[in-house]
Amino acid sequence: MTFESLGLSSPILKAIEEKGYKKPSIIQEKSIPLVLKGKDVLASAQTGTGKTAGFTLPILERLSKNTSKGKRPIKALILTPTRELAAQILENVKEYSINLNIESTVIFGGVNQNPQKRKLKSGVDILVATPGRLLDLEQQRALSLSNVDILVLDEADRMLDMGFLRDIQKVMALLPKKRQNLLFSATFSKSIKKLASEFMHEPILVEAAPENSTVDKITQKVIRVDKIRKTDLLIKLISEGKWNQVLVFTRTKHGANRLCKKLEQKNISAAAIHGNKTQGARTKALKGFKDNNIRVLVATDIAARGLDIPLLPHVVNYELPNIPEDYVHRIGRTGRAGAKGEALSLVCVDENDYLKGIEKLVGIKIDSREIDGFEVDPSIPAEDPNPMRKGRGGRNGGKSKSNNRNGKKPNNKRRRY
Ligand code: ADP
Ligand code: MG
Secondary structure, eight states, rough: OTTTTGGGGGHHHHHHHHOOOOSSOHHHHHHHHHHTOOEEEHHHHHHHHHHHHHHHHHHHHHHHHHHOOOOOOOOEEEEESHHHHHHHHHHHHHHHTTTOOOOOOOTTSSSOHHHHHHHHHHSEEEEEOOOOHHHHHHHTTTTOOOTOOEEEETTTHHHHHHHHHHHHHHHHHHHSOOOOEEEEEEOOOHHHHHHHHHHHOOOOOEEESSSSOOOEEEEEEEEEGGGHHHHHHHHHHHHHHSSSEEEOOSSSSHHHHHHHHHHHHHHEHHHEEEETTHHHHHHHHHHHHHSSOEEEEEEOOOHTTTTOOTTEEEESSSSSSHHHHHHHHHHHTSGGGGGEEEEEEEEEGGEEEEEEEHHHHTTTTTTTEEETTTTOOOOOOOOOSSOOOTTTTTTGOOOOOOOOOOOOOOSSSSSOO
8 A cells, every 4th residue: 555546646745755654554544535535534543653644644635636825714723632742743734745835833822822823814724723722812813713624633532631622612613514524533432432423424433453452562561669669660770771761651740840850860861741841841851852862751641642752662650540541642652663662660559440440441461570679568558448538658547667658549530731
């Protein structure tokens, strides 16, 4: 299968060649012809499988056929949950459209609106946006969505997780009724299917991998360790393994900052990427990591979502995510493009339920072990039998010499990280 046989024409084929793509990925093979035909497409494939080109290339092909003369109204709208992802998609759109007369831009929050407004005023065919800034600028009449022919929801599952449902619905109300809808997602949850049924028109379902399965080429391991010793263990693993590029996930923004500080104290260069960081800081951290100037990138789930970090050999779950699907997204950052990757999870006694949920989702029991010198302290109770008791130290009332239980119930509510 070639890109040419999928129905793309030479300006786009040339651009793809320049990017070094030899042949379409499975999800591209399946989605490109459908999008070209104008169908509504509901596509699911793992992170790193080339979904962006899966919708961008056929959109460019369609738009290049009827470029409007004079003022350009927005013809295609790509909605995405995070700023980083939005910037990255725009970068791809620009690369793929290098030989076409197509204008594109990106808008997201956290930065000055004025340059965005100026660019919009000059006319764009393709707009990449995060929902909040889009609605804001629409309300200010800095843009109009009344000519949009194609809507893309990228990372749709994450948009729902982040609480963007209302915003998405508001955007929908601003679009023409007759349009093409494309929904791309790494996983297919019930809420995604429900959303799709609300706004899509006879969508065709395409999947590149079985639902929610993890990639075979990723080696998954669990290391059992007490909570208070996780940092020391991580430092040992990074130093002794001579890992030069490792992505570490924490559950909270504060946890990410704390871990970063401790790594730096041990002369391991690290940067955190999460929702409280300025756009500048996030971009700088990601660039430093990609350029190999920063050894460890510590991220929360939402910040890391969808980022294109190629050929990452190591992903570490410093804490397990409380949503099993996030585990699949996290480990999807390794083992890309045929490379082998390793996903390590540092699991303490508090996280047993999370682990069970994850194993149920991925359908395997993840190989679990301890590291010499970091054995789990058996004096710590395995489970708090009475969730009403919130005392420090769990069942033994904080008398344990190791206080790796804080007595708090895991918080299952989704938050903006
Ligand atoms: P996803 O959205 O599925 O997570 P991306 O669209 O971000 O994946 O693509 C992941 C990486 O794969 C990017 O670096 C992209 O340039 C590259 N890529 C996409 N399609 C191809 C292809 N057909 N051949 C080789 N590399 C590709
Ligand atoms: Mg993507």
